[in-house]
Amino acid sequence: MNDRIRRVMLVAFVGFIRAAAVLSLSVSWGAGSGWAQTAPPPADHPEVTVHGRKFTPRSILARNMGTPEDQTTQFPPHKIIANLYYVGTRTLSSFLIVTPQGNMLINSTYERNVQTIQKSVEQLGFKFSDIKILLGTHAHNDHQEGDALVKEITGAQTMAMAEDVPALEAMKPGGKEHPIDKTLHDGDTVALGGTTLTAHLTAGHTRGCTTWTMKAQEGGKMYEVVIGCSLRPPATLTPEVIAEFNHTFPLVRSLACDVPLGDHPAQYGMQEKYAKLQKGAPNPFIDRAGCKNEVDIEEAMFHALLDEQRRDARR
Numbered sequence: 001m002n003d004r005i006r007r008v009m010l011v012a013f014v015g016f017i018r019a020a021a022v023l024s025l026s027v028s029w030g031a032g033s034g035w036a037q038t039a040p041p042p043a044d045h046p047e048v049t050v051h052g053r054k055f056t057p058r059s060i061l062a063r064n065m066g067t068p069e070d071q072t073t074q075f076p077p078h079k080i081i082a083n084l085y086y087v088g089t090r091t092l093s094s095f096l097i098v099t100p101q102g103n104m105l106i107n108s109t110y111e112r113n114v115q116t117i118q119k120s121v122e123q124l125g126f127k128f129s130d131i132k133i134l135l136g137t138h139a140h141n142d143h144q145e146g147d148a149l150v151k152e153i154t155g156a157q158t159m160a161m162a163e164d165v166p167a168l169e170a171m172k173p174g175g176k177e178h179p180i181d182k183t184l185h186d187g188d189t190v191a192l193g194g195t196t197l198t199a200h201l202t203a204g205h206t207r208g209c210t211t212w213t214m215k216a217q218e219g220g221k222m223y224e225v226v227i228g229c230s231l232r233p234p235a236t237l238t239p240e241v242i243a244e245f246n247h248t249f250p251l252v253r254s255l256a257c258d259v260p261l262g263d264h265p266a267q268y269g270m271q272e273k274y275a276k277l278q279k280g281a282p283n284p285f286i287d288r289a290g291c292k293n294e295v296d297i298e299e300a301m302f303h304a305l306l307d308e309q310r311r312d313a314r315r
């Protein structure tokens with residue numbers, strides 16, 4: 001073999017190795033992001049205490065997800081405030097916003113839950129086919145896997161934060177293309193029938209994690225509603241993720257808030273509040289004191305993870 005051929009072969013070999021490395025990296029990243037909600041974190045430390053309660057990475061995940069049965073069992077659909085309703089399962093939130101010009105849905109959750117969401121919408125006296133706009137909080141399958149099916153049934157227009165588009169496009173249940181009719185950017189608004197939702201980019205948990213805010217009028221008063229995106233940090237904090245959270249935590253704290261909600265009901269104590277509602281209490285979802293609970297927990301966990309990661313790196 002002469003030198004020239006040897007050199008060409010070497011270049012081709014290096015190129016092949018590089019491509020394989022990139023491919024395996026992107027495959028494992030893709031799988032990792034898909035697992036994010038269901039695989040237990042690799043380690044169950046650090047532990048943080050927030051408002052007198054202890055949390056670990058695994059206890060937060062367990063609190064969010066519950067059992068597989070919790071993820072797919074209908075929670076009694078109910079009015080939260082004004083034209084905003086809960087139509088999700090016990091542990092995966094789905095919100096319906098009803099307007100005279102049609103309705104909006106936030107989070108289709110798993111595709112296998114779409115029928116349950118439809119049932120909840122109908123039990124509240126609304127038509128599933130009246131959903132005109134479909135939105136989401138973030139590109140994980142427990143929140144947005146059902147988007148294609150919801151669009152298929154309702155014909156709703158789907159909109160997604162630009163930074164979450166690549167992860168959403170990789171989400172193809174049964175080979176269905178993920179529908180994205182319109183790309184949104186931080187601060188964009190979505191309006192229908194007199195209700196305006198504002199999309200806030202609150203990245204970290206995913207690149208395009210979106211916190212939605214809207215105003216709700218009840219009893220002659222106006223209330224600020226915050227539908228939070230998950231703030232749960234991943235096990236490994238890359239420089240990009242650290243920068244995202246450093247921007248997101250103060251932003252979330254700065255949002256005007258009377259009614260805190262989240263993409264997992266445990267983030268805002270839905271079960272306890274719903275129980276109070278059944279006893280005829282004044283609207284328990286109006287909870288100014290609870291507005292910072294979730295960010296307090298996740299920010300404490302983020303800093304504890306960061307300290308641990310920096311300590312390990314020095315070893």
Ligand SMILES: [Zn+2]
Nearest residue numbers: 036037140230
């Ligand atoms: Zn998630």
